[in-house]
Amino acid sequence: MFENTKCECGHQNPPETVLCESCGKPLLDEGDQTPLEMRYDGVARRSQKANPNPIDLVWNFFSSVKIAVYLIVITLLGSTLGTIYPQENTFVNLDPSTYYKENYGTLGHLYYLLGLSHTYESWWFILLLLMIGTSLVICSLDRVLPLYRALSKQQIRKHLSFILRQKASFADELPADYRDNPSAWVEAAASRLRKKGYKVYKDANGTALLAEKHRFSRWGPYINHIGLIIFLLAVLMRSIPGWHMDQYIAFPEGQPVKIPKTSYYLLNEKFTVDYYQEEEMSEEFREKGQAVPKIYETQAVLFRCTENCDNPVAEPILEEVHRHNIIVNKPLDYKGLLAYQFDYRENPVLRSVHASLKDKKTGEAFGSFDLSMTDPKPAYSVGPYNLELKGYYPDFQLDANGRPVSASRDPNAPAFIFLIKGPGLAAEGEVYMYFPRQIDKERFRQDEINGALGAKLEIGVRSMEDVQISAYTSYLNVRVDRAMPYIWTGAAISMIGLIMGFYWQHRRIWLRMDGITLSLGAHTNKNWFGLRKECADLLNQTGYAVEAKSLDKGGKSS
Amino acid sequence: MGNNRKWIQIFILLVILVIGGITLGSALFRDHSVPGTGDKAPEFKVAGLDGQTHRLSDWRGKPVVLNFWATYCEPCRNEMPALQKQMDKWADSGLVVIGMNVGEGQVTVRSFIEQYKVKFPIYMDPDDAIRKEYGVLNYPTTFFIKPDGSIHLIKVGEMTETFIEQTITGMVGR
Numbered sequence: 141m142f143e144n145t146k147c148e149c150g151h152q153n154p155p156e157t158v159l160c161e162s163c164g165k166p167l168l169d170e171g172d173q174t175p176l177e178m179r180y181d182g183v184a185r186r187s188q189k190a191n192p193n194p195i196d197l198v199w200n201f202f203s204s205v206k207i208a209v210y211l212i213v214i215t216l217l218g219s220t221l222g223t224i225y226p227q228e229n230t231f232v233n234l235d236p237s238t239y240y241k242e243n244y245g246t247l248g249h250l251y252y253l254l255g256l257s258h259t260y261e262s263w264w265f266i267l268l269l270l271m272i273g274t275s276l277v278i279c280s281l282d283r284v285l286p287l288y289r290a291l292s293k294q295q296i297r298k299h300l301s302f303i304l305r306q307k308a309s310f311a312d313e314l315p316a317d318y319r320d321n322p323s324a325w326v327e328a329a330a331s332r333l334r335k336k337g338y339k340v341y342k343d344a345n346g347t348a349l350l351a352e353k354h355r356f357s358r359w360g361p362y363i364n365h366i367g368l369i370i371f372l373l374a375v376l377m378r379s380i381p382g383w384h385m386d387q388y389i390a391f392p393e394g395q396p397v398k399i400p401k402t403s404y405y406l407l408n409e410k411f412t413v414d415y416y417q418e419e420e421m422s423e424e425f426r427e428k429g430q431a432v433p434k435i436y437e438t439q440a441v442l443f444r445c446t447e448n449c450d451n452p453v454a455e456p457i458l459e460e461v462h463r464h465n466i467i468v469n470k471p472l473d474y475k476g477l478l479a480y481q482f483d484y485r486e487n488p489v490l491r492s493v494h495a496s497l498k499d500k501k502t503g504e505a506f507g508s509f510d511l512s513m514t515d516p517k518p519a520y521s522v523g524p525y526n527l528e529l530k531g532y533y534p535d536f537q538l539d540a541n542g543r544p545v546s547a548s549r550d551p552n553a554p555a556f557i558f559l560i561k562g563p564g565l566a567a568e569g570e571v572y573m574y575f576p577r578q579i580d581k582e583r584f585r586q587d588e589i590n591g592a593l594g595a596k597l598e599i600g601v602r603s604m605e606d607v608q609i610s611a612y613t614s615y616l617n618v619r620v621d622r623a624m625p626y627i628w629t630g631a632a633i634s635m636i637g638l639i640m641g642f643y644w645q646h647r648r649i650w651l652r653m654d655g656i657t658l659s660l661g662a663h664t665n666k667n668w669f670g671l672r673k674e675c676a677d678l679l680n681q682t683g684y685a686v687e688a689k690s691l692d693k694g695g696k697s698s
Numbered sequence: 699m700g701n702n703r704k705w706i707q708i709f710i711l712l713v714i715l716v717i718g719g720i721t722l723g724s725a726l727f728r729d730h731s732v733p734g735t736g737d738k739a740p741e742f743k744v745a746g747l748d749g750q751t752h753r754l755s756d757w758r759g760k761p762v763v764l765n766f767w768a769t770y771c772e773p774c775r776n777e778m779p780a781l782q783k784q785m786d787k788w789a790d791s792g793l794v795v796i797g798m799n800v801g802e803g804q805v806t807v808r809s810f811i812e813q814y815k816v817k818f819p820i821y822m823d824p825d826d827a828i829r830k831e832y833g834v835l836n837y838p839t840t841f842f843i844k845p846d847g848s849i850h851l852i853k854v855g856e857m858t859e860t861f862i863e864q865t866i867t868g869m870v871g872r
Contacts, residue, residue, distance in 0.1 A: 195704070195707055199711070263722055267722060277714065278710070376717065398825055451751065452744045453751050517805075518808070529805050531805065534802075539772075543813075546770040546806065549770060557809070
């Protein structure tokens with residue numbers, strides 16, 4: 141199908157052009173007198189072409205603003221689905237296949253089965269984001285390039301019907317004093333428009349004029365789109381390994397914990413929770429009699445593993461790299477690795493003791509050794525004695541058959557079984573049972589178990605200074621988000637685009653003389669009131685008497 | 699001009715397709731789920747009680763029974779003798795039983811296996827990394843892994859000797 145798209149001014153326009161790209165003559169509805177549709181200056185969008193091939197069809201689909209709006213609405217609705225029940229990634233440790241059923245019943249189970257328990261990582265949600273991104277790119281390109289071309293080579297003398305069919309237009313014979321010399325009026329108008337900040341272009345014989353200002357505001361939406369695309373790409377980049385991490389980890393006091401999938405270890409040296417004193421509280425709080433926390437603080441030390449990191453047999457070698465006291469909203473921040481205070485639990489347990497071996501009768505100490513409650517070493521040498529650790533029960537109990545067992549892995553009631561060899565003892569060694577906690581010592585009758593050996597030797601601590609206790613476990617939210625700078629950049633560019641489009645308007649005024657008749661047309665993308673006033677002022681200062689309102693030729697205001 | 703425009707279109711669509719493919723692909727294949735029946739058993743590298751480094755792939759080509767356990771877990775203690783018997787029984791067919799101790803100290807584990815006369819290899823998972831990787835939440839949990847490295851069956855809870863025997867029979871196809 142061929143369409144004759146050549147304008148009477150001689151310009152060859154692409155198919156579907158609304159207004160001739162050169163002279164502005166309306167090509168589709170010549171007889172009409174209603175105000176013109178000026179969107180994209182009447183140029184054909186890229187996608188508007190005859191005989192589209194499959195690639196064009198894909199292009200055309202994404203170039204439609206209607207489709208873009210649908211995509212955004214679907215994405216909005218889709219993202220609300222993720223807010224019905226808590227998402228899986230907000231839990232530290234759970235089995236999603238049972239959690240949703242137990243807590244929210246059949247609906248919850250259905251929610252899990254539909255994959256809505258991880259809505260924002262689901263393929264369809266990411267596909268929607270991708271489609272919005274595609275739509276942004278293609279919509280913008282489809283419009284911005286033809287618009288750029290149209291605006292950068294505007295003809296000054298426009299077709300009469302283009303001028304008269306503008307939403308703000310005016311036509312009359314020149315005032316009496318200018319009728320001999322129409323170009324003098326044009327010159328007078330030009331200088332007044334320049335004063336108003338317009339860029340003025342006149343044609344060769346001085347009988348037509350184009351005045352224009354704030355063209356850059358037309359690029360605002362496209363700059364906004366570039367910002368959004370950067371934003372979206374940055375969000376997608378989070379799926380690059382190592383770019384994004386968000387996990388909740390428990391840190392008991394005094395024990396470095398490896399941060400999974402990194403080479404870092406974090407040590408909670410000390411956790412503090414401080415409560416408001418009664419006199420600091422308001423009357424209402426005092427009446428409730430509730431303890432109100434004032435501060436949660438984790439004294440954190442960050443280590444990097446330098447050697448033996450991936451060697452399960454050897455102890456990793458750690459190097460301190462950073463130290464920070466984490467309080468709420470003041471995270472530890474080391475090269476993009478962030479650790480936020482999230483929760484805490486008070487569970488005082490023994491961590492280690494600095495025990496001494498003494499002569500029970502004389503009280504003479506033979507020496508001392510460090511005894512860990514988490515992973516004690518198998519052998520110790522104390523003075524003339526050798527202690528071999530034969531058994532360790534962190535949570536000592538006797539089972540139904542009277543055999544010693546541990547009830548859990550937590551050192552709630554630690555018990556150690558030593559085989560001691562040394563002077564004055566049997567050659568094969570003698571067994572000594574040690575309960576570090578006084579309460580367990582009495583409950584399980586340490587002295588009776590140890591019998592004769594217990595009368596000779598004693599393992600114990602000298603004072604509380606020899607005892608290390610982990611009083612709190614601090615829960616931290618450990619995050620890495622390398623995409624964040626790009627997200628901010630995208631957001632900033634997007635904001636610049638919005639401001640350009642919001643606070644300035646692209647105003648244009650066309651004038652042409654036909655004999656002694658002046659025709660004026662004006663166009664803006666918003667604030668028509670201001671534009672009409674500017675045109676009326678111009679006319680009133682050059683010999684006419686018009687009211688701004690009379691320039692309004694109706695049409696839909698946008 | 700027209701030709702040029704077409705190439706730009708194709709180029710932009712291709713870029714979108716590549717970026718889209720990569721992100722969608724990584725979203726689809728990201729393994730945020732724990733391994734299930736038929737999946738490949740995740741590789742691990744751990745210390746054994748013998749002080750050596752061990753990998754699951756060391757046993758490729760042999761059927762493996764991977765048992766997550768702890769000394770404080772009564773059903774784990776109960777099924778230890780049955781596991782040991784089955785290990786001895788199937789030794790000819792190359793069956794390997796691995797006891798993956800979760801989060802306990804060497805001394806505790808060593809005294810336990812002496813007391814219970816456990817001969818099969820004991821591996822240590824001190825910081826729960828392997829447990830999390832395998833999605834184990836209750837003890838004991840046992841993974842029956844086929845010679846090709848895929849998971850034949852996952853059993854949560856105490857097993858009887860008959861159950862172990864039948865499952866191994868089903869797995870090695872005899």
